[in-house]
Amino acid sequence: MLIRRSPLIVLLSLEIMLNGANLALIAFSRHYGQGDGQIFALAVMAVAASEVVVGLGLIVAIARRRLDLDVDKLSTLRG
Amino acid sequence: MIVASAANVLVWMVWVVAAFACLGTGIAVVSFSNPFYSALSLIGNLASLAVMYLLLSAEFVAAAQVLVYAGAVMVMFLFVIAYLGGRADAPWHGGPSWQTVGAVAAAAALFVEVVVVIGLKTGGRLSSSADIESSFGRPYEIGRLFLTDQLLTFEITSIVLLVAAVGGVILGSHSRDTPIAETEQ
Numbered sequence: 001m002l003i004r005r006s007p008l009i010v011l012l013s014l015e016i017m018l019n020g021a022n023l024a025l026i027a028f029s030r031h032y033g034q035g036d037g038q039i040f041a042l043a044v045m046a047v048a049a050s051e052v053v054v055g056l057g058l059i060v061a062i063a064r065r066r067l068d069l070d071v072d073k074l075s076t077l078r079g
Numbered sequence: 080m081i082v083a084s085a086a087n088v089l090v091w092m093v094w095v096v097a098a099f100a101c102l103g104t105g106i107a108v109v110s111f112s113n114p115f116y117s118a119l120s121l122i123g124n125l126a127s128l129a130v131m132y133l134l135l136s137a138e139f140v141a142a143a144q145v146l147v148y149a150g151a152v153m154v155m156f157l158f159v160i161a162y163l164g165g166r167a168d169a170p171w172h173g174g175p176s177w178q179t180v181g182a183v184a185a186a187a188a189l190f191v192e193v194v195v196v197i198g199l200k201t202g203g204r205l206s207s208s209a210d211i212e213s214s215f216g217r218p219y220e221i222g223r224l225f226l227t228d229q230l231l232t233f234e235i236t237s238i239v240l241l242v243a244a245v246g247g248v249i250l251g252s253h254s255r256d257t258p259i260a261e262t263e264q
Contacts, residue, residue, distance in 0.1 A: 008114050008160065012121050015152070016105050019128055022144075033209030035220050038140050039229045042221070045140075045147055046236045050243030052152050056159045057202030063163055071238040 005070045007062075011055045018048040094134055094245045100127035118156045137216045 004010065022041045029037025063069060100123065107120035125148045132141035214220045225233045 006114065008156070008163070009109065009117060012108050012114075012117055012156070015121060015148075016108060019125065019148075022140075023128060023131065024138060026132055026137045028136050030137065030211070030215075031209065032153065033211045033215065035215065035224050036229065038137050038216060038221060039224050041137075041140055043232050043236050044142060045143060046240055049147060049152050050239055052113055052155060053243050053247040054250065056155055057247050060159060060162065061250055069163070073114060 007055070007059050007069055011052060011059075012076060014055075015048060015052070018044060068078050093130065097127045097130040097134070100124075101131065114160050115157070118153060118160055121156075124147050125153065134142050135216075136211060139216060139218045139221045213242065 004013075022044055024039040025041045025044070029035065029041075059069065104120045104123040108117045108124065111117045111120065121256065125144060129141045129144045129149075132138075132144060
C-alpha cells in the first residue's frame with residue numbers, strides 16, 4: 001500500500017487489511033465459542049463498505065476535475 | 080490448522096487450498112499493474128476468505144461476505160475502474176526507493192513479531208477450541224445477538240451506513256458553480 005501510487009490500489013489494499021482483521025475476529029470467535037466476534041466482523045464489513053463508497057466518490061470527483069490520480073501529488077487539501 | 084483434528088484430511092485439504100489462495104491473491108492485488116486484474120484478485124481473496132469462514136462455522140458471515148463484499152463493494156470498484164479507464168493507475172516511477180525498502184522491511188518485521196508474540200503468549204492453549212452449540216454462526220444466533228447483547232453495535236452500524244450513503248450522494252452530485260473542464264461554455 002505504501003508503494004503503489006494509485007488511490008484505487010490503496011483502497012484495494014485497505015480492503016485486504018480489513019479482511020485480515022475480520023478473519024482474526026471470526027477465528028477467535030470460534031475458538032472461544034462466543035458469537036460476539038462475528039457481530040463485530042459484520043460491523044467491520046459495514047464500515048469497510050461505507051469507506052469504499054466515500055473513497056471511490058472522492059476518486060471519481062478527482063478524476064472529473066482532470067487531476068492526476070497519484071497519492072504523492074494529491075498531498076495538499078487545496079483545489 | 081484451527082479446525083484440523085487428527086483424522087480430518089478433507090477439512091485440512093480445503094483449508095490449505097483456501098489459505099494459499101488467500102495469500103496468493105493478496106499478493107497479486109498489489110503486484111498486477113493493471114488495476115482491473117487487481118480488483119479481480121481481490122474478489123478471489125474474498126471468496127477464499129468466505130471458504131475459511133465456513134470452515135470456522137461462521138455461516139452467516141460467510142454468506143454476508145460474498146453478498147456484501149464480493150457482490151456489492153467489488154462491483155462498485157469495477158465500475159469505477161471501468162469509468163476511469165486508462166487513468167486508473169499512475170505510471171511506474173522507476174526502481175524501488177528507500178521508501179519502498181523501508182516499507183517492506185517494516186512489514187516483514189511486524190509479521191515476525193506477530194507470529195512470535197502469538198506463539199509465546201498462547202503456549203499450547205490454541206490447540207483446543209471451545210465446544211459450540213448447533214446455533215453458533217446461524218442467522219438465528221446473529222439476529223438474537225444483534226437485538227439483545229449487541230444492540231448498540233446494530234444501531235451504530237445503521238447510522239454509519241446512513242452517513243456514508245449521504246456522503247456518497249453529495250460526492251457524486253455535479254455542482255453547477257465549480258468550473259469543470261467539460262462544462263465550460
